[in-house]
Amino acid sequence: MYCKNQNMDIQNTQSQMRKGVLEFCILSVIKQGGEVYPGDIATKMKEANLHILEGTLYPLLTRLKNAQLLTYRWVESVSGPPRKYFSLTEEGQLFYKELESTWKEMADAVQLLTAQ
C-alpha cells in the first residue's frame, strides 16, 4: 500500500497519454470502416493493442455524436437487438483531417526529441 503512490503517478501519466489519442484513433477506425458499430471498434482497437473498455467507448461516441461529428443509423440484426452503425459527418471529416495533421506534427516532434 505504501508503494501505491509511485504506481499511481505513472499510471496517471500513461492514461493521460492514451486519452490524448483516443478520439483520433476512434475517428480513424470509423473513417476507414465507413460504417462501424461500437463492438467492432472495440475489437479493432484491441487488435491494434490499444485496449479500450466498451464502457468508455459508448459515452465518447455519444459525445461525438452530440457534437455532430458522427451520425448513426439503426440496423436490424438477426442475432439480437438492433445495432447502431456510426459514420463520420462532413464536419467530422474536416475535424478528422485537422487531428490527422496535429498528430503527424506531434509524432514527428516526439520522435525527434526521443531519438538518441
Next chain:
Amino acid sequence: MKKVININFQGTIIPIEETAYEILQKYSESLRRHFAKEEGRDEIINDIETRISELFSETLKKGATCITDDNVNAVINSMGRPEDFDTDGDAYSDTSFAQQKTTENTYPANNTQPNNYNNTQSHTTSGKRLFRDENHKILGGVCSGVANYFNIDPVIMRIVALVFSSVVLIPYIVIWIVVPSSATQAIGSPRKRLFRDTDNKKIAGVCAGLAQYFGVNTRLVRILFLLPFISIVFRMNHWSGWGFPHFLSLSFSPAATISYLILWILVPETKTTSDKLEMKGKPVDLNSIKNTVQNDLNEFKDKAQKWGKDVSGTAKKWSKEVSNAAQNFTKKNDDSNMENYSSNIENDNNYNQQQLANIPPKTEKRNGIPIILKVLGYIILGLIIAPILLSLFGVGIGFMAVLPATDFLLKSGWETVLSWGTFFLFIWVPIIGIILWFFRLITGNRGGSSAIRATFIGLWILGWMCFFGLFSFVGHDFSHSAYTAPTTFDYKDNNVKTMVVRAFPKDEYSDWDNQDFSDFLRYFGNDSVKIPNVALKIEQSKDDHFHVESAAYANGKSKEEATELASKIEYKFDQKDSTLFVPADFFINRIDKFRNQRLYIKIFVPIGKQIIVKGDVKIHHNIDINIGPAGMHKNNWDNGDNYWDYDIVYVMTAEGLKRLDEDKKDGTEKSNTDKEKSSNTNDDENNSGDKKETSNSKTVSNKTFTFYNMAALLSNKFSL
C-alpha cells in the same frame, strides 16, 4: 441449485439466474450513478445495455441454458467498471470542438481523475471511508477494514480484538452488519450514508436523517427521541436522579438530549443533490444484512475447513517423518540405510515445499512495535479522559436534576440567566468539546479547525464568567445572617421525670422522602416547601426545671432582610403530659426563597432527669441544608453537647448527657446537686466532635462551598 428468472432486457427475453441478475442490477445502478451528470446519459446507458443484451444472446446461442454469475461478471469485465472508464471532461475542454459547445459541463479535475486505485470516490462530504475488507478477511473483514482505516496492521488489530474479546464482541457484530463491505464499493452500488435531512427537519434534521437511513417513518424516530421526556409527564418511572441508569434506557431523558446534540454536531447535512441521493440510497434492510452475514459465514466455514485440512495434512507429514527418523535410527548401517536416507531427504524436500506452500502469503511488513505503543497510548488516554468526562457528566446531570428546586434558591432575572449560562457553557460545552476532540483523535480527522476550537474555548470562558457571576450574586444574597431572639416554650414539668420528645403527627404533604423524580417535581411544584433544617440540642439545665428554647436563623442580602426572613419562619411546640411535640420542619416559599433558614431548639434538662427522643422526630444534630459556614457570628447555638441517639433514654448527669444503661453500669450516682458547670463548652471540642448524622430521608447533599464565603465577602466589599 439456483433460481432462474426471465427478464426483458432491451426487448429480448433473457433467462438469468437470480444472483446473476442482482449483480447485473448493481452494475446498472452503478452506471446510472456514474453518468448521473452526463448529457446524453440515457442514450449512453441504453447503448451499453443493448450491447450487454447482445452479448447475452450470443452466450445463449452458443448453448447455455441461462445466464450465470460468471457470464455477467465476464460481460462486466469486458465493458468495464464505472471507475475504470476513461471518461474525462477535461480532455474535451481542451479540444477544439468544446468551443462550439458552450454548455458542456467542465468537471473540476478531481471529479474525473481515474479512480482505479483509490478507494474513495470524490464527494462533497467525503473523507476516508470505513469499509469491511472483502479481500483480506478472516470472518467478516471487520478487523482488517478498521485496521486499514486507521493505517495499522490488521494482524495487530485482530490480536487486540481477541484479547479484549468480551468487550469487542458486540461492537464487532454491529460493525459487521452496519459497515458495507468493500465489494459493494468496487461495483459502485449505491451506499447509504447517514446525513441530516435538512429539507425535512423539525429542529436539525437528525431524526429525519436517521429515518431515511434506516428506512423507517420519520415520526417513529421522533417519538423514540421524545419518549424519555414523555415519561416525566406521565410519571412513569422516570429516572429519579440518584441512581444512574443504563444510558439508553427509555426513562433517561438527558441521554436523548445528549445523543441528539452529538448527532447534530457530527452528522453532516445534505449539501448537494448527490448527498441527497446517497442519503436515500438503498435501504439497509434485513435481507441485505442477512445475505451479507450468511455469505461471510459460509466463506468462513470454507476457510475453516481448509485450515482443518491443512492441519491434518501437516500432522500426517510430521508423523511420517518421525516414523522415518525412527526407522533410520533403528536400522543398521548399510546401503539400504543410505537409500532410505536419501529417499527420506526427498520426502523431506517435498514436505518442505508443501510446508512453504501452506504458509499464507506474508502480510506487508509494518512496524509492529510502534503500532502497539500507539494502541496502548490510545487506551491510556481513554482511561484518563473517561473519568473526567464522567464526572463532568455527573455534575451536569446533577444540575439537571436539581433544576426545579432552583426556583427556591435563585431570584429571577440575572440570577436565573446566569445559572442557565453556567449550566450550559460551563459544564456542557467542555463535555461536548472533549467528546468531539476524542472522536477526532481516534478517526485521525484533522478537520478540527481552529475556529471551532476557539469557539468552544470562548464559550467555556464565558461559562466560567457566568459561574463566577452566579456565585457572587448568590453569595451576596447570603452575605448577611441574623438570629431571632430566643423564645421560650413553657414546658410544664411537674412530675416529669422523663421528657419524651416527639414530632407532630405527619400530614401527607410534609414528607420530602422523595422516592422518585415525579415526587420530587411535584414537591417543588408547590408554592412552598418544607425543609427539615432543624437542629435539636440537649443541654444541662442551670436549675431544676426543664426549659425549651428556640431561635430561628436566616441569611439575607442585608442585615435587615436576614432578620426579617428569620422572623418569618413559623413553627410551634406542643405538650401533652410529659411529651413535648417539636417541629421537625418548616415552610419556605418561592417569594422569600431559601436563604439558609434554620431552626434551633435547645432543651435544657436538669441533672437527674431523663429524656428520650423518639424516632419519628427525624430531626438532626446538625443542619443538613447549608450554604456557607454557619453565619458570621459566634454564638452559642451551634455549640453544645450534641450527640444523642433516637429511642434511647438519656439521663442528665453532672458531666453531661449519658445513656441510662451506661450510667447504671458506671454506677455513677444520680446527684441532684447543682454543680457549677460551664455550659459554654469549647468551640474546638464541639466542632471536632460533631458528627454528621446520616438522615433517613434523602436530602440534598451538603453544599458547603467554603470559598463561597469569600465570594460573599467580595460582593460585600463591592457593595452590590
